[in-house]
Amino acid sequence: MNNIGIVKTQYYTIEEKIKLESGIEFSPVTVAYETYGSLNKEGNNAILIIHALTGDAHAAGYKTEEDKKPGWWDPLIGPGKPFDTNKYFVVCTNIFGGCSGTTGPSSINPETGEPYGISFPVFTIEDTIKIQKKVLDYLGVKSLYSVAGGSMGGMQAMQFSITYPEFVKSAILIATTSKLSPQAIAFNAVGRNSIISDPAWNNGNYYNKEIKPDRGLSIARMVGHITYLCEEAMYNKFGRKLQNKNHYDFNFDIDFQVESYLQHQGQIFVDRFDANSYLYITKAMDYFDLENKYGSLENAFSRTKSKFLVISFDSDWLFPSSQAKEIVNTLMRLNKDISYCEIKSPCGHDAFLLEYDVQSKIIESFLNTHIKGEIDG
Amino acid sequence: MDNHYIQSNGLHVNYSLISDMIEKGSKVLDLGCGDGYLLQLLKKNNNIIGNGIEISQEHVISCLEKGLSVIQGDIDDGLKQFSDKSYDYVVLNQTLQSVSEPEFVLEEMLRVGKKCIVSFPNFAYWRIRLKFFFTGNMPKSKVLPFEWYNTPNIHLLSIKDFFEFAKNHNIKILQGIYTTRASIRRGIQYNIFSNLLAEEAIFIISYNVSEKISRYQIKY
Numbered sequence: 019m020n021n022i023g024i025v026k027t028q029y030y031t032i033e034e035k036i037k038l039e040s041g042i043e044f045s046p047v048t049v050a051y052e053t054y055g056s057l058n059k060e061g062n063n064a065i066l067i068i069h070a071l072t073g074d075a076h077a078a079g080y081k082t083e084e085d086k087k088p089g090w091w092d093p094l095i096g097p098g099k100p101f102d103t104n105k106y107f108v109v110c111t112n113i114f115g116g117c118s119g120t121t122g123p124s125s126i127n128p129e130t131g132e133p134y135g136i137s138f139p140v141f142t143i144e145d146t147i148k149i150q151k152k153v154l155d156y157l158g159v160k161s162l163y164s165v166a167g168g169s170m171g172g173m174q175a176m177q178f179s180i181t182y183p184e185f186v187k188s189a190i191l192i193a194t195t196s197k198l199s200p201q202a203i204a205f206n207a208v209g210r211n212s213i214i215s216d217p218a219w220n221n222g223n224y225y226n227k228e229i230k231p232d233r234g235l236s237i238a239r240m241v242g243h244i245t246y247l248c249e250e251a252m253y254n255k256f257g258r259k260l261q262n263k264n265h266y267d268f269n270f271d272i273d274f275q276v277e278s279y280l281q282h283q284g285q286i287f288v289d290r291f292d293a294n295s296y297l298y299i300t301k302a303m304d305y306f307d308l309e310n311k312y313g314s315l316e317n318a319f320s321r322t323k324s325k326f327l328v329i330s331f332d333s334d335w336l337f338p339s340s341q342a343k344e345i346v347n348t349l350m351r352l353n354k355d356i357s358y359c360e361i362k363s364p365c366g367h368d369a370f371l372l373e374y375d376v377q378s379k380i381i382e383s384f385l386n387t388h389i390k391g392e393i394d395g
Numbered sequence: 396m397d398n399h400y401i402q403s404n405g406l407h408v409n410y411s412l413i414s415d416m417i418e419k420g421s422k423v424l425d426l427g428c429g430d431g432y433l434l435q436l437l438k439k440n441n442n443i444i445g446n447g448i449e450i451s452q453e454h455v456i457s458c459l460e461k462g463l464s465v466i467q468g469d470i471d472d473g474l475k476q477f478s479d480k481s482y483d484y485v486v487l488n489q490t491l492q493s494v495s496e497p498e499f500v501l502e503e504m505l506r507v508g509k510k511c512i513v514s515f516p517n518f519a520y521w522r523i524r525l526k527f528f529f530t531g532n533m534p535k536s537k538v539l540p541f542e543w544y545n546t547p548n549i550h551l552l553s554i555k556d557f558f559e560f561a562k563n564h565n566i567k568i569l570q571g572i573y574t575t576r577a578s579i580r581r582g583i584q585y586n587i588f589s590n591l592l593a594e595e596a597i598f599i600i601s602y603n604v605s606e607k608i609s610r611y612q613i614k615y
Contacts, residue, residue: 325464346466347476350446358466359455379456387462 050119068167209238236284248366
């Protein structure tokens with residue numbers, strides 16, 4: 019594969035006060051970001067890639083020579099790949115409120131010298147994209163050839179096209195929704211409850227403590243993972259197979275492979291993610307509701323000027339195709355330039371990070387032909 | 396539905412006839428657009444603004460590769476995402492006979508399109524009649540290559556049937572083209588010879604002015 023090679027995460031600090039949707043003014047914000055490829059002199063060949071709930075700015079390439087695991091969307095980003103770094107200037111930032119380099123609840127509040135904890139302001143999806151826009155401005159990007167994201171990344175891409183209609187030429191919305199279903203909110207609520215009810219969470223003050231709310235965070239992650247898979251994926255992956263044994267143990271230790279998998283996912287997650295960030299980001303997702311924010315989905319999208327590509331996966335029950343179709347139908351009614359594909363996959367919601375064959379073809383075709391000629395100069 | 400592909404590829408003459416019927420710069424919705432050949436042709440020849448709806452993922456990708464805007468979907472679900480008269484033309488090319496509710500699909504087309512273009516293989520074509528008469532088997536042809544048990548063509552019809560349908564549904568036939576292997580006939584009145592000689596038919600239709608709304612609209 020054509021890999022982008024060694025990449026380095028960079029940082030940009032926004033000093034001026036940022037007014038959040040809640041009304042709170044907040045500063046400073048440091049944003050972790052990576053870029054691949056180079057910006058043309060017109061500044062119009064940039065593509066913003068936006069990560070999902072627990073992702074980071076490291077979307078492609080390797081961090082070191084020894085690094086075995088490339089960035090989270092590496093199969094799609096690089097020379098000759100759909101997000102072709104020979105043509106496009108690809109940018110990915112870590113979300114505001116996250117814990118992978120961008121200012122979030124685990125960052126030090128310069129006023130107190132202590133981590134923010136839950137004194138960090140609650141923010142929304144629109145807040146996160148306004149901050150990303152500031153990074154793009156700093157990088158000299160004049161317009162986005164495309165903005166693309168899966169899941170919560172798709173929500174941000176959608177919001178980007180609404181908040182900055184002139185700036186966004188096309189948007190790729192994958193496995194996403196214009197508002198969370200009560201079912202999805204419910205799963206997020208279980209995750210948050212599991213963190214908050216961990217005594218080690220200690221009202222968000224645990225950064226200087228020996229014991230962290232790892233137990234709560236790992237259970238939150240386990241619940242999350244169930245929603246990212248689907249029944250078929252679980253059968254394919256684990257079936258009812260037992261973990262390193264041939265018979266039941268008749269106790270409450272781990273018997274099944276699926277239990278072991280979830281526990282492992284929970285355990286490795288706590289090493290790379292902050293419990294407070296999980297609370298804040300899931301809250302931003304829960305609040306996301308374009309219909310409510312703009313009166314109707316039609317009102318929300320009527321201001322957009324971009325072309326749209328919407329992709330859903332038939333086995334995704336977290337953000338099902340029916341929710342993607344609501345977006346698609348609205349855009350059709352508004353006479354927007356819209357294409358939609360429902361990819362067959364046995365992988366559930368996770369498919370946007372796994373099903374690369376079809377996704378690659380669709381994204382590549384969309385990017386190649388849709389705005390042809392516009393950035394050739 | 397790969398079958399559409401096989402069918403439509405045998406029918407390139409059909410495409411140019413449709414292209415001739417469509418005014419330049421029109422807004423066109425192609426239902427069951429397959430690999431996007433017709434839409435691409437219309438974009439090139441007629442400078443249209445076009446959208447396609449297609450059920451097969453493979454064909455959706457082919458359309459995207461051609462730079463077309465396409466929505467993956469099943470036209471049997473109706474066209475509820477489209478508002479009344481939002482397209483100059485809605486095209487249903489060689490697909491009418493394979494939808495599960497032709498009446499519903501036609502009503503929906505006429506609601507969404509100012510004009511509609513419908514083409515289908517004529518089941519009253521003399522060769523089909525003879526084959527059925529002499530062999531006693533369900534007839535097959537170049538246009539209808541399937542066995543009875545695997546054919547997508549579940550609502551086969553004749554030109555006469557279509558005229559009767561139009562009359563009963565207050566549909567006005569604005570143009571009719573009847574193609575044989577050697578020639579093309581035209582006419583907006585039913586003609587017994589067209590029904591016998593034509594292998595395929597293409598119609599441009601719209602509602603008679605008196606018709607206000609589709610009775611299916613009530614579903615929404």
